[in-house]
Amino acid sequence: MTGKKKGKLTKVLDYLKYEDPFSKGVAFCPGCGLELLVRFIPQVLGNDIVITGTPSCSAPVLLGQNNQSWHTLSYFGTLMTGAAANATGLARYYRKAGIKNTVVCFNGDGTAADIGFGNLSGAAERNEPFIYICYDNEGYMNTGIQKSGTTPYGASTTTTPFGSASKGKNLRRMNLALKMAMHKIPYTATATLSDLGDLAKKLLKAKEAKERGFAFLHVLAPCTTGWGYAPENTIEVCRRAVKTNYFPLWEATNGKIRMTKIVKKPKPVSTYTELIKKFAHLNEADLQILQDDVDYEYCMLGGLSVLEAECQLPASLED
Amino acid sequence: MNTKINAKANSQIKVITGNAAAAIAAKLARPDVVAAYPITPQTEIIEQISKFHANGEMDCELITVEGENSAMNAVMAASLAGGRVFTATSSWGLVFMYDAVLATAGARAPVVMVNVNRETPGIIAVSSGQQDMISTRDSGWIFLIAENCQEVLDLVLQAYRLAEDYDIQVPVMVHYDGFYLSYLSEVVDVPFQEEVDRFLAVLKDQPERTKLVPGGKLGCGSHGILGGYLELRHKHVSAMERSKAKFEQIDKEYQEIFGRSYGGQVEAYRMDDADVVLVGSGSMCGTIKTVIDAKREEGVKVGLLKMRMYRPFPGEAMVKALKGKKAIGVVDRSLCFGFKGGPIYTELKAFETQLEGSKMVSFIDGIANTDITTANVETMIDTTCGLAAGKEVREVTWICYPEAQESDAEKMGGR
């Protein structure tokens, strides 16, 4: 008789080969998606990563205070404006000096999609040898829930508040991960916290791809405070984001897209938004606009993955 | 017959531009990481370096960044990881990277950067002036200024010696005039690699500075607050103060190896018996020296105090040289918004009480590509002589824009 069958969670635990380098009781909100992610990464990739972070929700924990810190990782506190350029400098010097390394440039969506996008794109264009991880909580949370480029249509934030003359953000979110895939970097992927095994696999693929150049991970990391949902629902929110195709899970190798999870019967996006207060003001017509956006993006993504499957990647681009 | 340009034992004479001199000095310093982004009038520097790199003459990581902000961020990080670095910029590029410039100084990363001076006003300008240097003087960097192409090369090498000195560890910016020096082809004595290695070898004998390494359990760029931050700031301020004496020492070390000395923080030209002095910096000093020689023939006792180190401000050295002089004309190639007089004038004025009676006036010249001509310098000397003789003289004269002088009520009057 064989041993107990391994559950999904035990499989995930197999990926956690290293210690959690963070101390207990750090300054994240209860239920913070970012906390789960930032503790997860070094447990999968190792405690010898060099992690960079910017002023953000991660800063009070990732960056030390004066000469004290909440973790034992080698870290570099950078400005949002040049985060990818800072990571570039580290990775390039280590390469020059022959120092084995995994530089992880760890930033929120405000840095990745907005103020730091220029140098992120530049680093990807130059195929710099490090991993860039964007934790996307769809806004500038640390400064009080302002809108960013990845905030979705209809979301109420402090700079796109719902009011008598406004239905929240009236612009569609940009697809950051797809933009990065179009740089044709060795590895691009989306991941989230309800599919930790998938996240772990993608972290490891990113680490391997880094030997050939730039790797980008876009992780949906919900914010209980900023989005307005019960802290214990963080994982469920992620699960529904995937099940509605609001946040599809895919990866791209040198720009060639492949879905890593295909949701056979996607649920309506309202099953996702009903959990989250920032959408609570939307009526049926508004929600339909969000649904249409989700559908269109998925169609385009799906189409790209099929189309790219039909296109032969030139031999010179394979490595 | 093949005419060689004056072959020497440990160097060679070349006719090169200021920009080429900077690029060659950077190459000789053997940087590990160089970030390159073009901006007039610096572009030749990074083109030269790119050529060296492409021909295998420079063993470095060359990052052709997408903007100056990234250039400073990249070299700052590489420096904190332990590397020797180089980049160059000018005016708008300098202010586009300013957040990283501040962060670099705060992190005490020993970065060396060349800034080719160019106007940085409220409108687009591609012209000479030192406004970019003035716009960033509080960055916490050490600022050095070159007078000619030879000094450009020498200062870049000295910048590494200074920035990476264990007792200093403050980033250094080498400034020189765009257009008038960047594109000027002059005779330059270019040292051989072995001599430069010898000059910088002392840096290897020092204790190793702290570096960000994988698994090193060390962070930088933490959140500074209260006592911890104050400690950092005080150390930074103190290090800048120490760099004055260090720069004097380095001048002597340089003289020993390369045979050239510039006098350290300041250069005093025909100052000993001078009654009247012009204070200046950068390329204007060459012109001023020529006019001084001519004036001396006429019996005018005039000298030049050339400011080579601008930050930290060499107050003590300047007071020592200027004390007791009858009148001082400070030449600014920039403006100080909100103050009467140019920026260097206002800074020197803070030392007025220590000068024991010297009178001071401010000259604004050479901004927005205007030329500091020999005629302009003569006017400055004559005006300052008038001041020494007790004549009524304006406190601030825009030599380059005489039409815009202030009303008579603003004149200083004989004091």
Place this chain on the structure above:
Amino acid sequence: MSDVRFHGRGGQGVVTTSKILANAFARTGQFGASFPMFGFERRGAPVTAFGRFSDKPVREKTQIYTPEILVVLDPSQRNSEAVFQGLVPGGMLLLNDSDNTINVSHENLKKLGIIDANKIALEEIGLPIPNTVIVGAFAKMSGLLEIDPCCDALQDYFSGKKLSANIVCVKRGFEEVELFDL
């Protein structure tokens, strides 16, 4: 010290002319300092360069307002006011022109050199870039340089076939410039 002002248009090699001459002077143990002033960089736009050549180190970093020698690479500029501005009495002018009739005049102009540098350049290097021809012509007219340092200076700017072709240009400029006392 000789104060020389060079005039031409973008693409004619005005700046390189002044650099090569500074280089040539350095090869004789003397000093040269030259730099350009231009507006927008593009072919056809007026370019001015300044050269100071001396047996002592050159310290001035200003433009040249009272030139002793003028070098004009573009024939269309031959009678331009800007060109003659400040020319000192007894001044010289070297003109690149296919027309060798004397149709320039100025009260301070005492010596004129004319050379069809474009033609020679086309013959030797296949391009109408007159600068190296002008270098040779300048040496002859001014009497400040022998031919050898001028040819040697080219090594820092050209190599291979281009170098030998441009050396021919310098030599022909030296030999073929027509000099007139006015």
